[in-house]
Structure formats: structure tokens, C-alpha cells
Amino acid sequence: MHLAVSLDIAAPSGQAVLDFGQISAFVRKAEAVGVDMVIISDSADEPSTSPFEATTLLAALATVTDRIGLVASASTLAHQPYNLARRFASLDIISHGRIGWNATMQQNPREAANFSRPEGFSDDNFRRRAEEFIGIAHGLWRGWDADALLFDKVGGRFHDPDRMHVLDHKGEFFAVRGPLNVARSPQDTPVLVMSGLNETDRDFASRVADVILIEEESAEAANAATADLRRRALAADRKPEGVKVLLTVAIESEPPIDRLRNLLGSSGCDGFNFVLPADVAALQNFTDRVLPELQPRGLASRTRQGTTLRAHLGLGTGGAK
Template sequence: MHLAVSLDIASVTGRAGLTLAEIAGFVRKVEAAAVDMVAISDSWPSGKPSTSPFEATTLIAALATVTEKIGLVASASTLMHQPYNLARRFASLDIISHGRVGWNATMRQNPREAVNFSRPEGFSDADFRRRAQEYIGIVQGLWRGWDADALLFDKAGGRFHDPGKMHMLDHKGEFFSVRGPLNIARSPQDTPVLVMSGLVEAEFDFAARFADVILLGDGSPANVKAACDDLKPRAIAAGREPKALRVLATILPGPQLTADRLDDWFETEPCDGLNFTLPADLSALDDFADRILPNLRRRDLARPARTGATLRGNLGLGTGGER
């Protein structure tokens, strides 16, 4: 069973948030316990605005320098970034981390983001969905713009690259026009891992076709398993291999998450693993590291070793070009 931790660095309003040293210390703890990935979210909550000293992609760049094996996933809004710049940023992060990076593309629209990026009226749900899907397709297309062996660096022959292995995107769609390709080579894990969250049923077909990892919302074990059982056949119907998609059930840890409640999750065999969502609060991180992780170890779920050198390898995923 795969394990992930989602850390919301903008969820605490009473203080400036965790320090880099505190976050890095926690990430190293869960790395030692063979947790597959840590996902960093920094979007504003729906209520009172909060502050954080970090932006998610900048933070995972720093975490990449103090970790060696754990996957590092950052959320980045499709409203706050242009697709070319976002694709370039994550491709660069993936090279910095030696293939351990993923992008969490949430499908939830946040009005607080829209008003800061020239969209005070926001989008209708249908328009936002179509725009986000087009955006994700552009990013993935840009990530595949260079074949792994496209760059030759043949100084004697005067050839920088093999033109036949460079692929122009030439995208002209409803919301974006992007020519491509990126000015960054293919990443060590082929492409960064695409994580999708905040899904409603209308987005299941798209996510099952394009996502590498889906984080399902918090719910009962039975409801989450039903959603997982719905997603996997959709991925196969889209022509994907059964193991090309990982679906993780989200749990909100706290004092109420007892050993018995963990047993309820494991008895229903919920999807491919669990994603534990934590606030950026030191006591919550300590509780997870000192209470929840030992329970997982006792169930042989905190694996002693990883099987791959990249996040894709550790999750047992195929290459990002297999679509």
C-alpha cells in the first residue's frame, strides 16, 4: 500500500507558520519511514485569509536539497500561472530532485485566486473545468516535447539536437495558444508525476485518462472504495494499463484516528493507498510521526525500502509518455 502525506502550509492563521527547519525535519522523518511522497498545498482556505512564508514550488526546491528518496509534490493553480511557465518550472524541479517531483493540479476553483489574476468574476464551473483540462493537456504535451535522447550536444558535427526528436506542441485551443517546445530537456523520470485532487464525478473520465495519481476526498472507507472502483475501469477503458493510475484515499488525522479506525480502512482495502492530510501545525506533525507512523509500521505498511530511484518508480507507474 502506498502512503502519502499532504501538508497545507497555509492552514494556520494564528502564527507565521512552520519554519523551513521544522518542515524539513518532518519530511525527513516520513522519508525514513518510506512514505512515498509529501504533497505541499498553499492555496487560501475558503474562509479567513492566512499567510505562509513559503510558496509551494519554491519550498519543494529547498526540500529536494535535504532529502534523497521521498517524492515531493506541489500544488499550483491553473488560475495563477500560465501553462508554459508552470510546465517549465516543474520540469526544472524534476531535474533538481533527480526525478522526485509531481504537480498537484486541483480541480477546485478558488475565488480568492481569481480576483488577484484579472478574473474578478471568476469562471462558471463548466468553463473552469474545460479551461483546467485544456491547461493540463498543454502542460503534459510540453513535458513530452523532447525525446529522452533528443539532445546531442555534438560540437564537432554542429548539432545541438536531433530535429526528429523534438516535438512542437502548436496548441490553439479555446483558452490558450502555446507553440512549444520547452527549453528544458526531458526529466529523469520522463515527466513529472501528475497528481489530481478536488474531483467531482464529472471530472472522473478526464482524471482516469490523464492523471498518474488521484487523491480522493475525505470520506468513509466504503464511499472512497466505491469511487476507486469507479475510476479504475474508466482508466482501462481509456486504453491505460491497470497500474498506470494510483488512487489514494484521503484521511484527516487527529485524536479521533485511533488504531481501530485505521483497521476499518485496511479491512476495506481502500484503493492503492492512503493520503494523510495535515495542517501546518507542529503538534499535528509530531502526532502523526509519533503515533500514526508506528501504527502503520506495525501493519507492515510503512515499507522498509523503495523499489525505484524516482517517484514514478516508487509508485510503480509507467513513463509519462504512455498516453
């Protein structure tokens, strides 16, 4: 059973923003009780009330935590694939293998206007572009074999050319040569989390994602969505258990813990993704009243497998082919 917490650090207009001390204190408490990962939201679509850019915040959080996974939302509209793949690979090295990327398949048309595309993209073009972007990131993360970097001063060899792979991607939207100029990820590839899926996106997500966040109103709908994603993963020659499906639950007040436990047993999913607002009182309520209730009911555990986020989640190597 796996737990994630999605934290929206952008405060509503007129509300005080969270500072780093408040955010880091919350993340450390989540780590102590056994939450697997915290997902930091990010948006570049309008004047921001967020004090931090999400991936920059992850670098800081990596220095004050030891075990919890750190995931940042990053838009395929606001970045180029090479720079974003390089940033996540570097963060994974800093954190000793605890980093993930939450890639949403939902387009925010206002965001595109900040990046030289005031007209945005058609839904179909956005989807194809996002799929190409994610595929490039995975290809770049795999550009160095585990033993490619030799650092052989005596022999004058920095790397073994046979273990370095040039991507040389030329696609519909991007052209990227590669490889990355940072080392291979400590966990093979950073964990890919995908959200905002519609029916059209499910085949792609089942083929490439490590974690899929779903939003369903009932246990029956969650069960059907989870079973569907696992069937698609199997059709893509993946082990169904190699894709973790987490049910998103918005937290506005204290949730009924026993209902969550029953929901987990009947939804077929692998755990929950709790969505919290950027509000000090809400975070305090969650850490003081909700998190302590999760462990005795078997919904959280301080015992984790391995040291990387991929190991915590019981995942193998990255899913993209």
C-alpha cells in the same frame, strides 16, 4: 500500499507559521519511515500566512532529501501552462525524478481576482480550461525524446531536430508553441496528482492522472469510487493499476492504526493520503506516535522500487494521451 502526507503550510490567523527547519525535519522523518510522497499545499486567494510558495519550497526540500517524492499543489488559475510545466520539469531534474504536480479541479473564486479575473469563471469554463491547461503541460513535458539532446560539440549539434516536437497548441483558452527550453524529465514526465474531483471530472482524471486523491466517508464509498475510476481508466485504454487511488484521511489527533489497516483492506484503494495542519504539535504527534506504528503493521516500507517517484509508486509513463 502507498502513503502520502498532505501538508498545509498556511497557518491560521494568529498562529505562528512553520519555518523551513520544521518543515524539512518533518519531511525527512516521513522519508525515513517509508512515506512515498509529501504534498505541499499552496494558495494565492487571500493574504497568506504561508512563509513559502509551494514549488519554491520543493526546490529547497529536494536538497535535503534523497528518496521521498515531492509534490506541490499549483493552481491552473494562478499560472500559465508553459511557465508551470517548465518549473516542474526543472524541479524534476533538480530532484533526480522525484517531483509531482497536484492539480485540483475545484475552483476558488477568490483566487481568480488576483489574476485579472475578478468575476472568476463559470464552473464549466473552469473545468474546460483546467483540462486544456493540464493537457498542454503533458504535451510540453513530452516535447523532447529521451535521446534528443546531443550536446555534440565536435559536430556542432545541440539536439536532434527529429527528436524535438513542437506542440503548436491553439485551443479555446491557450495558445502555446513549445517546446520547453529545459531537458526532458528524468522520469518521463513529473507525476500528475489530481484532487477535488466531482462526477464530471472522473473521465478526464482517469485518462490523464497518475494518482487520484479521493475523499469518502466510508470503506464502501471508497471501494465504489475506486472501482469506478478503474473502470474509466480501462475504458480509456489504460491499465487500471496504472492509476493509483489514495483515500484522504484528515489527521487532527492520533488516528486508530488498526482501523486504517482494516479500511485499506476493504476500501479497494492503493493507500492513504494523510492531511495535516500547519501546526508544530500536530506534526510532532504524527511523526512520533503515528509514523512509527505504520511500518510494523505493514502500512509503510523503507524499501522502494527504483529512484524516481514514478518508480516508487509502481507507475509506467505519464497517463495523458
